[in-house]
Amino acid sequence: MQLPDDxxxxxxxxxxxxxxxxxxVIRMLEDGxxxxxxxxxxxxVDKALRRSGYALVATGLENCLITEGPENVDKQKLERLFLSFA
Known part of the structure; x- marks a missing residue:
């Protein structure tokens, strides 16, 4: 699924x-x-990556529901997407 630029x-x-x-982090380790x-x-780093992942999942879920409509959403696909960050 392609997400809107915004x-x-x-x-x-x-x-x-x-x-x-x-x-x-890399520079700090190199510098002792x-x-x-x-x-x-x-x-x-960990916090920024987790928040990025959650934002991506939330955006993906929202776009699935908007573009496909709640009645046409593949629930297993959404569940896999959501659980990928659980």
């Missing part, structure tokens, strides 16, 4: 944020940063 933009923003945090500081940044 729905994809905020997800891409979240992913770019995660990318930036991950680059910071304190473990606690690295873990704090790694936690930010």
């Amino acid at each position: 729905d994809v933009k905020p997800i891409l923003t979240r992913l770019r944020r995660a990318h930036g945090h991950l680059a910071t 940063a304190e473990c606690e500081d690295v873990l704090t940044q790694l936690s930010a």
